[in-house]
Amino acid sequence: MLDQRLMADGLAIDFSHSSEPIARQVARGLRHAIVSLQIRPGEMLSEQEIASKLGISRQPVREAFIKLGEAGLVRIMPQRGTLVVKISRAAVEDARFIREAVECAVAREAARRADAKKVAVLTDSLARQRRALRAKDGGALFALDEEFHRLLAEVAGRPSAWNVIEDVKPQMDRVRYLDMADAIPMSIVIAQHAEIVEAIAAKDPGRAAAAMQAHLTEILRSLPKLADRYPELFEEVTAETSPL
Amino acid sequence: MLDQRLMADGLAIDFSHSSEPIARQVARGLRHAIVSLQIRPGEMLSEQEIASKLGISRQPVREAFIKLGEAGLVRIMPQRGTLVVKISRAAVEDARFIREAVECAVAREAARRADAKKVAVLTDSLARQRRALRAKDGGALFALDEEFHRLLAEVAGRPSAWNVIEDVKPQMDRVRYLDMADAIPMSIVIAQHAEIVEAIAAKDPGRAAAAMQAHLTEILRSLPKLADRYPELFEEVTAETSPL
DNA sequence: AAGCTCAAGTTACCATACTAGTGTCCCGCG
DNA sequence: CGCGGGACACTAGTATGGTAACTTGAGCTT
Structure with missing residues (x-):
């Protein structure tokens, strides 16, 4: 699936050598982007936006968001949106x-x-x-x-x-x-x-x-x-x- | 969604008074069923089976499985199945x-x-x-x-x-x-x-x-x-x- | 002018459909 | 009789469409 290297908002995820589930890769990539502050605290994220920029569907992105939410890096507000929480x-x-x-x-x-x-x-x-x-x-x-x-x-x-x-x-x-x-x-x-x-x-x-x-x-x-x-x-x- | 109380294999989840996401409710219900040993260690679970027995789709069940997998209660093996791990x-x-x-x-x-x-x-x-x-x-x-x-x-x-x-x-x-x-x-x-x-x-x-x-x-x-x-x-x- | 109503737009959530990988079973061959 | 191969019946992973909930802002009422 998508043997290429994609770039979006400082978010780079390599899908090429992957037998690993896409959702996990996206979670890792997003976590790294957040931790390294390439995505600024306070910024809003959208399943749709990330999915299309990475050329995948919303489902894996959603699962990645859930993981990041449990880690406390993003706050996922039902029917409203997901935002990168500021450092507390x-x-x-x-x-x-x-x-x-x-x-x-x-x-x-x-x-x-x-x-x-x-x-x-x-x-x-x-x-x-x-x-x-x-x-x-x-x-x-x-x-x-x-x-x-x-x-x-x-x-x-x-x-x-x-x-x-x-x-x-x-x-x-x-x-x-x-x-x-x-x-x-x-x-x-x-x-x-x-x-x-x-x-x-x-x-x-x-x-x-x-x-x-x-x-x-x-x-x-x-x-x-x-x-x-x-x-x-x-x-x-x-x-x-x-x-x- | 499904204003009724469902029963399946000792798994009872009440969806009636819920504004809470279904996925979370299913995760809680399954966790309780596993912890209380109503589902025996070693048993195989199926997203499909649980979903149809609860009258919902596979998606929330899948997300519940992921949560339980992180808790170490089930082992989710890609393309093979998900099984309740024995007590170690x-x-x-x-x-x-x-x-x-x-x-x-x-x-x-x-x-x-x-x-x-x-x-x-x-x-x-x-x-x-x-x-x-x-x-x-x-x-x-x-x-x-x-x-x-x-x-x-x-x-x-x-x-x-x-x-x-x-x-x-x-x-x-x-x-x-x-x-x-x-x-x-x-x-x-x-x-x-x-x-x-x-x-x-x-x-x-x-x-x-x-x-x-x-x-x-x-x-x-x-x-x-x-x-x-x-x-x-x-x-x-x-x-x-x-x-x- | 201030407050309320409501319609439009956006979102995450859920359902459904499809893909690809993995065991299993049975049949045919040695 | 044993053993390999292939079709089949599953599985989880992914894609896509529909829906209810929430924000927002414009237009109306008071």
């Missing part, structure tokens, strides 16, 4: 809360189960991260960071934990993307990764969890600055009264 | 791992933020649980247990944490259902809930987390027994070699 500080902090809870537990578990081979897998990932840093390849670093955290879950024997992280992570990823655009030194991130690996190699669960917590706290530092610098990308903070 | 001890333990990580963090946070009003909400829930216990109303207890954990997330100011729990919980719910069928004393569960509330009221985060951990460890006791008693509901344990 509350949502980012909620996602961070989940990540901290899960990934600290993962780090602890990884430290308990560590052996030479598993540690080697992690140190190898670290080496690749350092190479990407020297090459100043931001995109590769982004992907390698993701892989590192996935590997941790595998090492801990809880690969399914990574699935949960993937569900909540997109909220944070847009902020991380802004971080990189502002050229925040990624060397710090890699140093934190190294500390985590070291703690795991030392079979010290407490230290591993602490290192992970420190790592995941990093985003809280940049969040206010970024919300200040790019106010149009963020939800205006409403002085809401908590239901409880 | 590994999957249950993975889900438990996630829940423990997230809910212990929630309990800690709730203890930090506790005030009189929030504690009152929780003690009120406890009272209702005790009433249901005296009335020996298993279904109500099941629902109240769910509500209690959701309230905890709200009290902690992390309502989105409950969404994550909802995603992984169905795996455990089938086991919990078997637990109830075996008439495991629910008084223990309620006592554990009470201990959690007490720790939160005392503003003791460490104790709250510990109480939650103890509560969520309970299922590990019954899991082997149930896997032994109902082998046909469980995946046979393959002596697989871990990839790492």
Whole structure:
């Protein structure tokens, strides 16, 4: 189906080498376009429009929208339309809360189960991260960071934990993307990764969890600055009264 | 659309009072039917069959299947069919791992933020649980247990944490259902809930987390027994070699 | 001038039809 | 009797058409 590469509004999806369902590919492509801010927060999306621009039917696009809606990246309003939600500080902090809870537990578990081979897998990932840093390849670093955290879950024997992280992570990823655009030194991130690996190699669960917590706290530092610098990308903070 | 109550294979979905999308209702109905074991693990499902039995089209059923697939309750095999996955001890333990990580963090946070009003909400829930216990109303207890954990997330100011729990919980719910069928004393569960509330009221985060951990460890006791008693509901344990 | 009504346009939701991939069963061949 | 091949009966994936709900703005009433 459509052996070509299509372009639309900074949305490029390659259908050529695909035995994978189109719906999934569209979801991935849209997620990437949203996370990398090629589609601006607040923008309206239309099943019809995306479908015709990609040369496919509305059905797969619809399923992709549903997936993105569950990830909290778009808000799909029945009979009205679908819009890319703005970055919400509350949502980012909620996602961070989940990540901290899960990934600290993962780090602890990884430290308990560590052996030479598993540690080697992690140190190898670290080496690749350092190479990407020297090459100043931001995109590769982004992907390698993701892989590192996935590997941790595998090492801990809880690969399914990574699935949960993937569900909540997109909220944070847009902020991380802004971080990189502002050229925040990624060397710090890699140093934190190294500390985590070291703690795991030392079979010290407490230290591993602490290192992970420190790592995941990093985003809280940049969040206010970024919300200040790019106010149009963020939800205006409403002085809401908590239901409880 | 279809102002009637339909029945099919122990699957009852009421479409009458609904402004809610049909797809969502079907997903809920199917999830409940699977979790309550009205649909047996290992059974094959057919979009077509379910759709015609409910008097709707395949489309909403398909979307419901996708949701259940993401929850890990069904395995949807392209061009082949969709089957209700058997209970997997590994999957249950993975889900438990996630829940423990997230809910212990929630309990800690709730203890930090506790005030009189929030504690009152929780003690009120406890009272209702005790009433249901005296009335020996298993279904109500099941629902109240769910509500209690959701309230905890709200009290902690992390309502989105409950969404994550909802995603992984169905795996455990089938086991919990078997637990109830075996008439495991629910008084223990309620006592554990009470201990959690007490720790939160005392503003003791460490104790709250510990109480939650103890509560969520309970299922590990019954899991082997149930896997032994109902082998046909469980995946046979393959002596697989871990990839790492 | 302000507020209400209503018609037009757009949307997601659902139904229906079609496509393509996968097992199965039966028949014919070795 | 065993075994390979092909037609068939499924399946999920995709395309397309119809429908009800919602926004919007113009025109009317007060």
